[in-house]
Amino acid sequence: MSSSAPVARRASALGPGLAALCVLLALVAFLSVTLGSRSIGLPEVLRALGGLDQDGSITSTVTLELRVPRTLLGVLVGAALGVAGAILQGVTRNPLADAGIMGVNSGAAVFVVIAITVLGVRGAEVYVWFAFAGAIAALVLVYAIASLGREGATPVKLALAGAAVTAGLVSVTSGIVMTDVDALNELRFWQVGSLAGRYAPILAGVAPFLVIALIASLGFGRALNGLALGDDMARGLGQRVTRTRTAAFAVVAVLAGAATAACGPIVFVGLVVPHLARFICGPDYRWILPYSMLLAPIVLLLADVLGRVVAAPDELQVGVVLGVLGAPAFVGIVRYGRLSEA
Amino acid sequence: MAATSTAPSAGAFRATRRRRAARSLVVTVSLAVAVVALFVLTMMVGSFRLGADEVVASVLHLRDDPSVDFVVRGLRLPTAASALAVGLALGAAGTIFQQLLRNPLASPDFVGINSGAGLAAITGIVLLQAGGLVVSGLALAGAAVAALLMYVLAWRDGVAGYRFILIGIGTTLFFDGLTGYMLTRAQLSDARQAMHWLTGSVGQAGDGELRLLLGAVLLLLPTAVLLQRQLRALELGDDTARALGIRTELGRAGLLATAVALTALAVAVAGPIVFVALVAGPIANRLLGPATGGIVPAALAGAALLLTADLIAVHLLPTPLPTGVVTGAVGAPYLLWLLATTNRQGAGG
Amino acid sequence: MTRLRAEGVTLGYDDQAIVTNLDVEIPDGRVTAIVGANACGKSTLLRGLARLLKPSHGAVYLDGKALNGMSTHDVARALGLLPQTPTAPDGITVADLVARGRYPHQGWFRRWTDRDDDAVSRALDATGTADLVDRPLRQLSGGQRQRVWVAMALAQDTDLLLLDEPTTYLDINHQVELLRLLRKLNAESGKTIVAVLHDLNLACRFSDHVIAMADGAVVAEGVPAAVITAELVEKVFGLACVVVPDPVAGTPMVVPS
Numbered sequence: 001m002s003s004s005a006p007v008a009r010r011a012s013a014l015g016p017g018l019a020a021l022c023v024l025l026a027l028v029a030f031l032s033v034t035l036g037s038r039s040i041g042l043p044e045v046l047r048a049l050g051g052l053d054q055d056g057s058i059t060s061t062v063t064l065e066l067r068v069p070r071t072l073l074g075v076l077v078g079a080a081l082g083v084a085g086a087i088l089q090g091v092t093r094n095p096l097a098d099a100g101i102m103g104v105n106s107g108a109a110v111f112v113v114i115a116i117t118v119l120g121v122r123g124a125e126v127y128v129w130f131a132f133a134g135a136i137a138a139l140v141l142v143y144a145i146a147s148l149g150r151e152g153a154t155p156v157k158l159a160l161a162g163a164a165v166t167a168g169l170v171s172v173t174s175g176i177v178m179t180d181v182d183a184l185n186e187l188r189f190w191q192v193g194s195l196a197g198r199y200a201p202i203l204a205g206v207a208p209f210l211v212i213a214l215i216a217s218l219g220f221g222r223a224l225n226g227l228a229l230g231d232d233m234a235r236g237l238g239q240r241v242t243r244t245r246t247a248a249f250a251v252v253a254v255l256a257g258a259a260t261a262a263c264g265p266i267v268f269v270g271l272v273v274p275h276l277a278r279f280i281c282g283p284d285y286r287w288i289l290p291y292s293m294l295l296a297p298i299v300l301l302l303a304d305v306l307g308r309v310v311a312a313p314d315e316l317q318v319g320v321v322l323g324v325l326g327a328p329a330f331v332g333i334v335r336y337g338r339l340s341e342a
Numbered sequence: 343m344a345a346t347s348t349a350p351s352a353g354a355f356r357a358t359r360r361r362r363a364a365r366s367l368v369v370t371v372s373l374a375v376a377v378v379a380l381f382v383l384t385m386m387v388g389s390f391r392l393g394a395d396e397v398v399a400s401v402l403h404l405r406d407d408p409s410v411d412f413v414v415r416g417l418r419l420p421t422a423a424s425a426l427a428v429g430l431a432l433g434a435a436g437t438i439f440q441q442l443l444r445n446p447l448a449s450p451d452f453v454g455i456n457s458g459a460g461l462a463a464i465t466g467i468v469l470l471q472a473g474g475l476v477v478s479g480l481a482l483a484g485a486a487v488a489a490l491l492m493y494v495l496a497w498r499d500g501v502a503g504y505r506f507i508l509i510g511i512g513t514t515l516f517f518d519g520l521t522g523y524m525l526t527r528a529q530l531s532d533a534r535q536a537m538h539w540l541t542g543s544v545g546q547a548g549d550g551e552l553r554l555l556l557g558a559v560l561l562l563l564p565t566a567v568l569l570q571r572q573l574r575a576l577e578l579g580d581d582t583a584r585a586l587g588i589r590t591e592l593g594r595a596g597l598l599a600t601a602v603a604l605t606a607l608a609v610a611v612a613g614p615i616v617f618v619a620l621v622a623g624p625i626a627n628r629l630l631g632p633a634t635g636g637i638v639p640a641a642l643a644g645a646a647l648l649l650t651a652d653l654i655a656v657h658l659l660p661t662p663l664p665t666g667v668v669t670g671a672v673g674a675p676y677l678l679w680l681l682a683t684t685n686r687q688g689a690g691g
Numbered sequence: 692m693t694r695l696r697a698e699g700v701t702l703g704y705d706d707q708a709i710v711t712n713l714d715v716e717i718p719d720g721r722v723t724a725i726v727g728a729n730a731c732g733k734s735t736l737l738r739g740l741a742r743l744l745k746p747s748h749g750a751v752y753l754d755g756k757a758l759n760g761m762s763t764h765d766v767a768r769a770l771g772l773l774p775q776t777p778t779a780p781d782g783i784t785v786a787d788l789v790a791r792g793r794y795p796h797q798g799w800f801r802r803w804t805d806r807d808d809d810a811v812s813r814a815l816d817a818t819g820t821a822d823l824v825d826r827p828l829r830q831l832s833g834g835q836r837q838r839v840w841v842a843m844a845l846a847q848d849t850d851l852l853l854l855d856e857p858t859t860y861l862d863i864n865h866q867v868e869l870l871r872l873l874r875k876l877n878a879e880s881g882k883t884i885v886a887v888l889h890d891l892n893l894a895c896r897f898s899d900h901v902i903a904m905a906d907g908a909v910v911a912e913g914v915p916a917a918v919i920t921a922e923l924v925e926k927v928f929g930l931a932c933v934v935v936p937d938p939v940a941g942t943p944m945v946v947p948s
Contacts, residue, residue: 167615327512362787586847
């Protein structure tokens with residue numbers, strides 16, 4: 001192919017770009033640890049991390065038990081949402097595919113509420129597992145509905161199926177919480193992703209899933225490049241399309257489910273970040289996936305820090321910040337992206 | 343000009359057309375009868391049971407019986423009337439949206455309007471401790487702003503249906519996020535009131551809002567019927583519609599405005615009741631057979647649905663729940679079925 | 692002076708001109724074919740003639756009046772159009788669809804009349820779709836469906852009929868059937884017909900007048916026998932060929948060399 005030279009040149013620029021993003025992510029993570037209603041300087045952070053300062057001071061407690069787990073959670077969840085969005089968009093060939101649009105949040109919410117009222121469960125550490133299951137259930141349901149029919153999961157069908165399933169699940173949720181005030185109280189805080197300080201146990205719970213799924217997801221680059229040409233073409237190129245799609249979808253379900261379970265509904269990250277990655281590295285999923293994996297946590301942590309700084313001494317939940325900032329980006333994609341009408 | 347001699351198949355076509363008109367008339371009249379029957383029935387049942395004759399006599403001021411009048415006119419008529427008006431409005435608005443955007447799922451519940459109203463109303467309840475008329479007014483304003491915002495954002499050399507839907511869904515996510523945030527800011531009691539409002543219930547209407555909605559339905563339903571011709575042409579795509587002499591953007595804007603006004607007023611009165619707007623049109627179409635798409639039958643189907651849902655929510659469930667819980671629980675499975683069947687024909691859009 | 696003509700029109704999308712400063716006259720009572728390579732502006736010209744696109748310069752005139760100054764309703768009573776990919780709502784029946792072709796003849800309150808019945812029936816008969824009236828459009832074959840769409844445009848009862856690539860997606864049998872139908876309509880009622888066509892040989896065979904376009908300009912126009920030459924095909928399509936007389940009709944036939 002005559003285009004191999006420019007591709008090679010681009011790869012040589014994209015590699016260092018990836019390294020630069022790693023540095024940027026480290027920087028943002030550092031910001032996230034230090035900034036907040038209580039500012040903590042670099043020396044204190046290092047001392048607390050190095051275990052030199054285990055005197056039980058407030059600073060070291062805040063650092064070790066709140067800021068660091070929160071930041072790590074942000075990195076993992078951000079990476080998960082970014083990659084999940086990129087894979088979903090590739091698998092469905094749908095530039096608007098996103099776990100949030102596909103109803104994971106309402107699915108998680110229903111399961112959490114059922115856990116509270118029916119099973120009498122309490123505590124964020126336990127909700128996580130119910131939210132996880134609910135998110136996966138909703139995702140599978142929405143995708144199954146949207147892919148019925150000849151033309152498969154088109155942007156409009158996927159979005160509408162997501163919206164409709166959400167509406168149905170929300171009315172079930174509200175039916176339950178109307179009769180159980182306690183559940184309502186727990187739900188409304190879970191729903192904006194406020195974990196009220198219990199980061200460490202949740203991180204410990206979801207991290208294994210996220211890390212494994214993230215590593216697995218990086219192997220999908222070539223397969224997604226094939227799928228991008230259409231099922232028939234991919235089959236012609238020797239791919240096992242159904243198997244690839246199922247595997248990719250399973251990874252997405254774990255990523256999005258665990259992310260939603262840990263942080264509550266965070267919309268738009270998974271939608272917008274892959275577009276940003278595609279803008280930087282072109283249509284090659286072997287680059288889009290790692291770029292999404294690094295860009296998304298940067299965006300998420302910045303939004304989190306912004307929420308802490310803007311509303312200090314209170315804080316705006318990261319889901320709210322991203323909702324407000326993400327909506328204009330979504331509108332931009334719909335208006336100016338080359339969406340097929342289907 | 344073509345010759346004006348009568349074509350050989352003229353009789354056959356005329357017969358087809360007449361058969362269709364007759365069916366449409368029969369369906370419409372039957373639906374109207376069902377709606378009236380349900381309307382009377384909702385006012386008969388309750389802790390104080392009444393006969394149909396007593397209800398009708400009291401509503402029409404034919405007989406004076408203070409105790410019956412108190413129960414009927416004072417307690418039950420407002421709820422029944424609001425279920426009727428909200429159902430009519432949602433049914434008509436839903437079918438207009440679905441036909442205009444050429445998608446059986448594109449009802450106003452899902453594309454931004456309800457969530458705009460929701461955010462405005464919840465903000466009122468939480469921040470201003472508002473209730474009653476203020477909440478309704480805010481909901482109305484929220485729905486109008488959301489609709490206008492979506493129209494402007496989707497406008498790019500005209501409004502394409504699919505772009506309007508996607509923008510609507512993006513707007514919904516945005517508003518819902520902020521609504522969730524508002525709920526965390528609230529006192530628990532306010533949050534409960536807010537959730538109740540968000541679920542939607544025909545029993546919560548005040549007198550003023552109800553009168554406004556009834557007036558609007560009387561004005562807007564005929565408008566919608568007048569615009570039906572535009573709607574049927576727009577269904578064939580913009581090019582064909584223009585070739586048929588329809589001013590497409592004007593027609594679409596008029597139809598959208600009518601549907602949005604009906605939805606907004608319904609939401610202001612009863613909160614965002616889901617699925618009625620989605621389901622009413624398809625049910626009416628199923629009854630109508632080949633002559634689909636009538637706005638009046640869809641409106642009547644909406645009213646019948648909502649009256650039934652209210653009967654179930656208030657009288658058949660162990661604890662009375664907001665109407666929206668019932669419509670949601672019934673609507674979700676129906677929706678899945680709708681998706682499964684229409685998509686199999688490859689028409690799910 | 693012909694009824695439909697364009698004078699110095701520039702047409703395009705999003706400020707990007709596709710057809711520039713073009714003059715064209717559509718001969719009355721004839722079948723005109725617009726031909727040209729992909730993306731040469733054929734469909735754009737047709738959309739301009741049908742008032743679907745507003746010219747950024749120049750104007751299209753219908754009976755001497757600028758099309759853009761006329762009311763949509765009046766245009767629709769003089770000029771029918773079949774778009775390239777028309778869309779129909781789910782479950783619509785043939786009767787319902789063809790009846791919608793009568794909209795230009797109805798007003799806000801004007802009811803359906805016997806004249807409407809007549810026009811629809813004539814359109815159904817002319818296109819051979821009368822026995823399909825109760826069938827849903829979706830269940831029809833591609834060829835039947837296209838005839839139904841033509842019937843809808845015919846029910847509009849206009850003297851001018853514009854068709855944008857009406858033979859796309861049809862097999863050769865249905866292509867010929869449709870073009871024969873257009874010829875018949877022209878012969879029986881003197882309708883002026885303009886169609887954008889892909890197949891040069893069919894265009895030569897079934898039209899009286901050919902407009903050949905390249906890069907947004909008219910390269911040649913006239914009777915097929917005079918216009919379609921090997922030089923022109925080379926120039927418009929970049930295809931080396933010989934042009935021989937069609938063995939059946941004697942019209943030009945393009946054979947790649």
